[in-house]
Amino acid sequence: MVCGEERMKLTWKIYLLIIILVFSLLSIFGFPPHFFQKGVIITSVETNSTAFEEGLRQGQIIIGVDGKIINNLDDFSKAVQGKYLSNKSIKTIFNTKNSEAILFSKDAPEITISEIPKTNIKTGLDLAGGSRALVQAQDRKLTTEEIDDLVDITNNRLNEFGLADLKVLSVSDLTGNHFMLVEIAGATPKDLKEILSKQGKFEAKIGNETIFIGGERDIASVSRSAQEAFIETCNPSDNGYFCRFRFSIFLSEEAAKRHSEVTGKLDLNETNPEYLSEKLDLYLDDKLVDSLFIGEGLKGRIETQISISGSGYGETQDQAYNDASDSMHKLQTILITGSLPYKLEIVKLDTVSPLLGKEFIKSIFLAGISALLIVSIIIFFRYKKFKSSLALLVTSISEVIVILGIASFIEWNLDLPSIAGILATIGTGIDQQIIILDESKQSKFLSIKQRLKRAFTIILGAYFTALVALLPLLWAGAGLLKGFAITTIIGISVGVLITRPAFSDMIRMIEGD
Secondary structure, eight states: OHHHHHHTSOOHHHHHHHHHHHHHHHHHHTTTTGGGOOSEEEEEEOTTSHHHHTTOOTTOEEEEETTEEOOSHHHHHHHHTTTTOSSSOEEEEEEESSOEEEEEESSOOSEEEEEOOSSSOEEOHHHHOEEEEEEEETTOOOOHHHHHHHHHHHHHHHHHTTOSSEEEEEEEOTTOOEEEEEEEETOOHHHHHHHHHOOOOEEEEETTEEEEESSTTTEEEEOOSTTTEEEEEEEEETTEEEEEEEEEEEEOHHHHHHHHHHHHTOOBOSSOTTBBSSOEEEEETTEEEEEEOOBGGGTTOOOOEEEEEEEEEESSHHHHHHHHHHHHHHHHHHHHHOOOSSOEEEEEEEEEOSHHHHHHHHHHHHHHHHHHHHHHHHHHHHHOOHHHHHHHHHHHHHHHHHHHHHHHHTTOEEOHHHHHHHHHHHHHHHHHHHHHHHHHTSOTTSOHHHHHHHHHHHHHHHHHHHHHHHGGGGTGGGGTTHHHHHHHHHHHHHIIIIIHHHHHHHHHHHHTO
């Protein structure tokens, strides 16, 4: 009886699988789980709108409208339906989790809302939907070379912004006009329009003289490390909090000389003589974003390092911090990439529906579960052991959960190729688990430990062969197969390092019964 109890103790490999499963589920669903949250989430707010002025911000969760509880999109639609049909100013009270916003307007608030995501899993354009824009240069017909340059610059800029599942392509019509096609998963048309409609022209001026502009000509480098680019202060404000960021840039010798020549002509500030009489004004798309004092010690000096600062705002300190961080990243990006070579206009802007993706995911889920159940039944009839079938089923499901957990943690967008990679991983995993089961039933002259070790030798050989074959797919086809390669590599690595060893220990325990 004592020996039986010893055999049934869980091994450290099984405990490791359980721990990783727990962390994977937390990564997927969050803590507390997202599916318990009620309300709708604001995905975008028009900047120059009453809603923005009254404190509504992207990411806030609306839980009430005019005293009515909002649990989902239907509740929100019923609460505002027919409210703005008259031409009179209407009072609307929006309750979020942390605040209340009171709007007086005759038009519906300029906000976009959606259901609160139930998980942290992000899906690509073909599954989650998103926005697509057809873009051309304003008042200019571009050549093939010029549109290719525009695509490269836009791609670099959007990648610098950190946007995932992004496609930027050059296309043309039958008359020879060239366009740029941009697709971004999970983005609203307003988001895409905001990103593309601005040229991103950055200028630093002292008075009316431009000292430097964004791009390689004037900017030698932009500091992005945590030591040189950081949020320095966060303080309360009238509508919440504001946080101030600061980072350094390094000017080219030519830009530094211009700075020296202009500051050399300035007087000292009459009220504050430790600064010069003019400020360094920072303009983004001809809009003043900040004004920086120039220390009197910089008068006439050739200084290549300049400190840039700005602010972010939010209802809570965390939201203000994130807004400041995003603003800093955006400004750094424009300083690195420079302005777009042409002012753009959007010819066509539309939304890619996620309905097909939802049906596809549902079908894949049902097909996957059905396949696993059928395989488990076949294993039961083949080996006549219910525990072995159950172990195979549990291990395969665990593998999928861990893959999704890792994808959620690294914020990888799952597209159709990624789903295909998960299916390939399930198939590979079942094959390898059958190898383990077969080897465990082989020669009785070897111990169960030796038999499983021999099975693992076969599995490791298959793993390294698959890994070498998958690595080129990360770059093949202009990255179209990257999702397949990444999810498959994650899946087979999880199998070899975590789930396969745990399955081997389960089989050793079962065979020891």
